[in-house]
Amino acid sequence: MDQHAIRALASDDMQAVNTQIMQRLQSDVPLVNQLGFYIISGGGKRMRPMLTVLAARALNYLHDEHIKLASIIEFIHTATLLHDDVVDESDLRRGRDTANALFGNAASVLVGDFLYTRAFQMMAEIGNLKVMEILAETTNVIAEGEVMQLMNCNDPHLSEDAYFNVIYCKTAKLFEAATRLPAVLAGSDARTELALQEYGRYLGTAFQIIDDVMDYTADSDVMGKSVGDDLAEGKATLPLIHAMRTANDSDRALLSRAITERDGIDYLERILEILHQTGAFDYSQRKAEAEAEKAKQALSCLPDSQYRSALLALADLAVHRNT
Numbered sequence: 001m002d003q004h005a006i007r008a009l010a011s012d013d014m015q016a017v018n019t020q021i022m023q024r025l026q027s028d029v030p031l032v033n034q035l036g037f038y039i040i041s042g043g044g045k046r047m048r049p050m051l052t053v054l055a056a057r058a059l060n061y062l063h064d065e066h067i068k069l070a071s072i073i074e075f076i077h078t079a080t081l082l083h084d085d086v087v088d089e090s091d092l093r094r095g096r097d098t099a100n101a102l103f104g105n106a107a108s109v110l111v112g113d114f115l116y117t118r119a120f121q122m123m124a125e126i127g128n129l130k131v132m133e134i135l136a137e138t139t140n141v142i143a144e145g146e147v148m149q150l151m152n153c154n155d156p157h158l159s160e161d162a163y164f165n166v167i168y169c170k171t172a173k174l175f176e177a178a179t180r181l182p183a184v185l186a187g188s189d190a191r192t193e194l195a196l197q198e199y200g201r202y203l204g205t206a207f208q209i210i211d212d213v214m215d216y217t218a219d220s221d222v223m224g225k226s227v228g229d230d231l232a233e234g235k236a237t238l239p240l241i242h243a244m245r246t247a248n249d250s251d252r253a254l255l256s257r258a259i260t261e262r263d264g265i266d267y268l269e270r271i272l273e274i275l276h277q278t279g280a281f282d283y284s285q286r287k288a289e290a291e292a293e294k295a296k297q298a299l300s301c302l303p304d305s306q307y308r309s310a311l312l313a314l315a316d317l318a319v320h321r322n323t
Contacts, residue, residue, distance in 0.1 A: 001306075001313040006054075009310055013053035013067065014046060020071045024118055031103070035111045039078055039099050048178045049074045051203075051314070055196055056182035058307035065185055068122055072135065073178045075119040080142055080170075082112035087150065088233055130184050138177040145169025154234040156256035160241050167208040168201070175204025179311075195298045199311065202295035207318045209288040212237035213281055216272060231264040231271065238287065239280035246278045288319045 007014070025036045049070035056066035084090070085098040086105045092098060100108040116139065123132045148166050152158050179200035183193040215230045216239060230237050236244070236259050244255050251274045258264025264271055275281060292315040302308045 001309050003317055006310045006313060006317075007050075009306060010050050010053050010057075013057070013070070014050060016064075016067045017046070017049050017053065017070045017074070020067055021074060024071060024075075024122065027114065031107060032111055032114050035099055035103050035107055036115065038102070039082060039111075040074075042093065042096055044078075046074060047207075047314075048077050048174060051175065051178045051200065051311070052182055054307050054310050054314075055179045056186065058302055058305055058311060059182055059186040059188055059192070060305075061182060061186040063185070065126055066182055068126060069131070069181055069185065070178075072119045072122050073174065073181075075115045075122075076135070076139060076142070077174060079112040079115040079119070080146070080174075082108045082115070084146070087146065088229075090229070126185075128184065131181055134177055134181060134184065138173050141169050141173045145171075145173070149235070152236065154260050154262065155236060156244060156259040158236040158241060160238070163236070163238055163241055164205070167205060167212075171208040171211075172201050172204030175207070176200035179203075191301055195301050198298040199295045199315075202291045202298065203315055203318055206288040206291035206295065206315070209238055209284055209291065210319055210321065213239055213284045213288075216275060217281060228265050228268050228271075231258055231268070232262060234259055234262045238284045239275050242283045243275050243278040243280040246280075247274055251277075285319070292316060292319045 001009075021040060022037075025033065025040060027033055027036070052070040052073055053066055056069075081093065082099055085093060086100045086108050090098050091101045098108075099111070103111075119135070119139075123135055126132075145166055145168070148162075149170060152162065152166065176197050177200070180193060180197035183196045188196075212230065215237065216228060218227070231240070240255060240259065244252055247255060254267070255264075255271065255274065258267070258271060295315040296312050299308060299311055302311075
């Protein structure tokens with residue numbers, strides 16, 4: 001099943017999600033409407049809410065609360081993007097000016113807060129305490145992950161375990177919630193709930209690893225941001241961690257300086273050569289594929305359906321993509 005078939009399968013639900021997102025964005029404060037609409041309509045793939053609706057349908061969930069749940073997931077994700085761009089001082093996202101570049105840091109942070117609180121209002125409307133507990137914990141862990149990433153910046157000795165801990169918190173945790181919560185809504189047994197939780201965790205991990213590879217390998221027009229942004233921000237992601245472990249002394253010193261001083265863009269071409277020579281991209285790709293395979297195995301307890309097939313296909317697509 002390819003991406004077009006998956007999107008066609010989820011299209012009715014996703015139209016309902018998009019409608020609800022636009023309705024719930026409304027505020028009496030004009031700047032909230034203006035900035036909120038700008039970031040929400042920024043061309044994102046809506047992967048996380050799509051995972052929610054596909055998981056709900058794979059469980060044969062017949063009500064409509066999964067639409068609200070998917071919207072909540074997207075609001076939380078969008079709030080993290082607004083805050084991330086301020087922290088990273090980013091100018092581009094998805095090929096457009098970031099909200100902070102257009103509206104300023106203060107407005108971006110505050111509208112991010114609005115999206116978080118609107119998400120929590122919608123959680124209360126669902127009226128399921130377990131849903132609220134999971135989403136509250138998820139939001140808290142994401143915030144911890146962002147702080148950990150900030151603390152790890154400019155650290156050339158970051159371990160692989162520490163890297164995986166950060167990407168679990170800041171990325172995979174929301175994927176995990178997006179696929180686990182439909183099982184909670186559907187009243188599924190503990191085995192099924194755990195299976196979908198693990199699927200989301202492994203999928204989110206694979207997705208982030210490939211994102212980190214693509215920061216060095218993708219065309220900037222395709223990615224919608226500048227190549228080497230992570231390097232410029234002093235972030236030691238998996239390709240750099242592997243290269244630091246396997247490069248010769250002089251190349252390791254160059255990589256260490258790039259991470260510490262944030263001047264690696266000045267000699268990006270040489271750093272890319274080192275990453276290729278050390279097999280850093282192939283190593284990272286294999287790690288991502290292993291996570292995607294674990295995600296697929298987690299779904300073995302679900303009954304066969306076109307929705308389960310879509311979830312399986314998304315695990316493969318997450319590690320073989322250009323954007």
